[in-house]
Amino acid sequence: MARALAAGSTAHRVIVHIDLDCFYAQVEMIHNPELREKPLGVQQKYLVVTCNYEARKLGIKKLMSVRDAKEKCPQLILVNGEDLTPYREISYKVTELLEEFSPLVERLGFDENFVDITEMVEKKLGQLQRDGLSKVSVCGHVYNDQSICLQDMMHVRLIIGSQIAAEMRETMHNRLGLTGCAGVASNKLLSKLVSGTFKPNQQTVLLPESCHHLIESLDHIRKVPGIGFKTTKRLELLGLSSIRDLQTCSPEILVKELGVAVAERIQKLSCGEDDSLVTPSGPPQSFSDEDSFKKCSSEVEVKKKIEELLTNLLDRIHNDGRKPRTIRLTIRQFSLTNKWFNRESRQCPIPPHIIQKFGTGTYDVVSPLVDILMKLFRKMINVEMPFHITLLSVCFSNLKALPSCTRGSIGFYLTRTSSHASARTCIQEMESVPQDQAH
DNA sequence: TGGGGTTAT
DNA sequence: ATAACCC
Numbered sequence: 001m002a003r004a005l006a007a008g009s010t011a012h013r014v015i016v017h018i019d020l021d022c023f024y025a026q027v028e029m030i031h032n033p034e035l036r037e038k039p040l041g042v043q044q045k046y047l048v049v050t051c052n053y054e055a056r057k058l059g060i061k062k063l064m065s066v067r068d069a070k071e072k073c074p075q076l077i078l079v080n081g082e083d084l085t086p087y088r089e090i091s092y093k094v095t096e097l098l099e100e101f102s103p104l105v106e107r108l109g110f111d112e113n114f115v116d117i118t119e120m121v122e123k124k125l126g127q128l129q130r131d132g133l134s135k136v137s138v139c140g141h142v143y144n145d146q147s148i149c150l151q152d153m154m155h156v157r158l159i160i161g162s163q164i165a166a167e168m169r170e171t172m173h174n175r176l177g178l179t180g181c182a183g184v185a186s187n188k189l190l191s192k193l194v195s196g197t198f199k200p201n202q203q204t205v206l207l208p209e210s211c212h213h214l215i216e217s218l219d220h221i222r223k224v225p226g227i228g229f230k231t232t233k234r235l236e237l238l239g240l241s242s243i244r245d246l247q248t249c250s251p252e253i254l255v256k257e258l259g260v261a262v263a264e265r266i267q268k269l270s271c272g273e274d275d276s277l278v279t280p281s282g283p284p285q286s287f288s289d290e291d292s293f294k295k296c297s298s299e300v301e302v303k304k305k306i307e308e309l310l311t312n313l314l315d316r317i318h319n320d321g322r323k324p325r326t327i328r329l330t331i332r333q334f335s336l337t338n339k340w341f342n343r344e345s346r347q348c349p350i351p352p353h354i355i356q357k358f359g360t361g362t363y364d365v366v367s368p369l370v371d372i373l374m375k376l377f378r379k380m381i382n383v384e385m386p387f388h389i390t391l392l393s394v395c396f397s398n399l400k401a402l403p404s405c406t407r408g409s410i411g412f413y414l415t416r417t418s419s420h421a422s423a424r425t426c427i428q429e430m431e432s433v434p435q436d437q438a439h
Numbered sequence: 440t441g442g443g444g445t446t447a448t
Numbered sequence: 449a450t451a452a453c454c455c
Contacts, residue, residue: 290443
């Protein structure tokens with residue numbers, strides 16, 4: 001019954017969206033607390049990708065160029081954030097913490113999570129109903145200052161949701177030292193939109209009656225999560241730019257321009273409707289490492305960069321414990337027009353004899369993979385001709401668990417219950433299980 | 440515009 | 449393999 005609610009019914013869901021405040025900057029401030037009272041930016045190449053609130057007060061914006069940022073604020077402290085390792089690690093700690101509340105946690109980037117708390121809410125509701133609901137009170141803001149009606153069970157559910165969201169934020173702060181926003185609503189779209197209404201480090205619940213106020217507060221269709229750059233351009237060519245334009249557009253016109261799937265989805269989004277489920281992310285589907293640069297124009301340079309990316313990745317893969325079946329090389333060629341659009345990639349299966357070597361570490365897995373990657377490179381670039389590459393990226397995907405960690409083996413159960421949920425810890429734990437307990 | 444990720448076609 | 453989306 002409760003299972004069916006969380007999985008399928010659109011009526012009673014309670015979703016919370018958790019959005020960490022300026023995540024990379026927070027991680028850097030935890031790493032070096034002296035940065036806390038100072039304006040801080042995190043730099044990748046010549047961009048300030050994010051900054052703390054001290055810096056925002058002084059006019060620094062996300063994705064501002066380093067030149068503009070220093071001009072605006074000469075005392076701005078910059079730390080390099082090109083290596084995502086520390087952010088990735090803390091990001092997964094946040095997801096794991098949220099998974100203690102509900103297994104239905106979906107990651108969105110490194111700093112956002114959706115949690116479906118429908119079941120937890122139903123359980124608490126059952127407990128509360130025994131001694132009356134009169135003392136139930138909201139945590140944080142109510143969107144649009146809407147008044148609460150305790151006779152309305154959806155109001156009660158969302159209010160219980162606001163209490164759970166507050167617990168999540170408290171736990172994140174106590175255990176990880178992180179602050180963030182939360183939005184509570186009846187679907188993913190609305191929870192995400194409402195989480196941003198009071199920032200930073202605050203939370204907001206949306207009651208159903210204010211749904212239209214929220215969605216119509218967006219000043220352009222581009223602000224709707226799910227309507228991206230391309231779709232926006234095509235809609236603008238149809239003369240559609242406001243939320244109201246999209247709501248009232250005839251479906252036939254949209255279907256003709258975008259196809260039935262996209263048309264139906266975005267028109268529902270424009271009405272605040274989103275029936276997509278919170279899909280548990282689980283372990284990552286792929287591992288990639290990339291580097292961008294002004295110019296790379298010789299095979300020797302390419303090989304050197306690929307070796308660097310690869311050694312980094314092999315470390316991460318080894319740590320995860322699963323083995324990839326597919327390897328991909330992505331490049332970006334220099335061009336004056338379209339500078340950050342033109343990526344191309346080639347991928348191929350990893351030969352089984354190389355996959356085997358991943359676990360053991362005794363054989364050199366780097367050089368055969370570099371050879372494969374250079375072949376993929378030559379499929380895209382004629383190295384006899386001059387070339388100008390501005391980005392290289394290596395990606396491992398199609399990850400499979402170790403043979404020992406299949407269902408039915410002890411490894412399977414150990415991985416599922418271990419807080420670090422990786423095949424690596426599974427192997428370590430298996431090895432430490434005394435023989436008489438192993439079966 | 441970085442350095443990542445995901446799903447759909 | 450690419451194209452779209454997300455951060």
